Amino acid sequence: MQDWLWTGAAALGRGIAAGEIDPEALCETHLAAIAASEHGGSIYSHVTEARARREAAAAAARARAGRRLGPLDGVPVSWKDLFDTAGAPTEAGSRLLRGRVPERDAEVVATATHGGAVCLGKTHMSELAFSGLGLNPMAATPPGRHDAEAVPGGSSSGAAASLAFGLAPLAIGSDTGGSVRTPAAWNDLVGLKTTAGHLSLRGVVPLAESFDTVGPLARSVEDAALGLALLEGSRPPDLRGATLRGARLLVLEDFADGSEDAPRAAFEDAARRLADAGAALERRSLACVAEAMPLSAEVFAPEAYAIWGERIEADPGAMFPPILARFRGGREAPAHRVLAAWRRLRSLRVDYARETAPFDAVILPTVPILPPDRGRLLADEAFYAERNLAALRNTRVGNLMGLCGLSLPTGAPSCGLMMLCGPLRERRLLRLGQAAEAALA
Secondary structure: OHHHHHOOHHHHHHHHHOOOOOHHHHHHHHHHHHHHOOOHHHHEEEEOHHHHHHHHHHHHHHHHHOOOOOOOOOOEEEEEOOEOEOOEOOOOOOHHHOOOOOOOOOHHHHHHHHOOOEEEEEEOOOHHHOOOOOOOOOOOOOOOOOOOOEOOOOOOHHHHHHHHOOOOOOEEEEOOOOOOHHHHHHOOOEEEEOOOOOOOOOOEOOOOOOOOOEEEEEOOHHHHHHHHHHHHOOOOOOOOOOOOOOOEEEEEHHHHHOOOHHHHHHHHHHHHHHHHOOOEEEEEOOHHHHHHHHHHHHHHHHHHHHHHHHHHHHOHHHOOHHHHHHHHOOOOOOHHHHHHHHHHHHHHHHHHHHHHOOOOEEEEEOOOOOOOEHHHHHHOHHHHHHHHHHHHOOOHHHHHOOOEEEEEEOOOOOOEEEEEEOOOOHHHHHHHHHHHHHHHO
């Protein structure tokens, strides 16, 4: 049964379908592992034991009756602590929301539950999701996969750690500027950023709703594809026969070159393997992306402060100072400047779509840096600010341009390769990702 802790979600689902795995035993194995782990309390903010057992028992009964609801019926799932779960705390990693207990599930939680998912509990996260590092001294900071003293990436930090430490086979996070893909890269996982608007945000604690998205973190592309279908309430994408032969991939040159040595070397090696598998690579800089990047400050923080400013100013001492500073960065933004930035960004998105139309995907390193040490981040606010921006530099391209994106492990520790496709092309992206995963294996 301990092997189940390291088995992918798809394989567990197949085991349940074949009668080889009992959902109740699977649930108990994970609950016991969470309780026994030295990191359980820093990964999970709340374990929903009674709910998990109830849902696992129902899944077991359906399996015995031959009435499973889908391929992940009976498979345990962890949820980032910004998804409302009825009767269980949902505090988004913030003391401002301490004691908040919603009455009903978020829409995506309800949809996944109707597909048979077993809710293990809620995972720790960056405060109000406004950091790509995963450091949260106001609640808890999960460990990094390769170094417990390094940050795990955020803001879906506990989501990634629940997979990396064998405490969940599938995790659901959110991504506003890179919060699924950064922790996926730093923990050698697959992370899917969906297109803004593709999945419901009803019952999801917001950061900046224009950019907030929901997506799975997983151990494989197949698991991520099944996770997406679970959240959609749809049939899973067909990944059979996926190939890179004939695929045209655009390497976003400035972002590939401006990385630390290890992520850059890992990316170049991965790009070579994609080419060996039949993909045609072209390197190019895009002026529209370069112009869009500085607009981040004009669109992210003002929206986040508009949502949270009143609550924050009522109790600013409840917040980690660097996160407080990020929110307050949007406090003084004049409305005309924010609207002008959005007007320009929409135009740049049209330029991006036109310039990338000949390509199947754009690729670049997921994160240009390795996970920094949490002690230094706590001691040096300027270092924190610089590393946080660096952690989200590449991933933010996908959010600014309104794309879907997938981070894949390269085989080098904490180094991911990111593939970006146009809006609402998640299924095409997953097929490319399946083929790329095989080439990188």
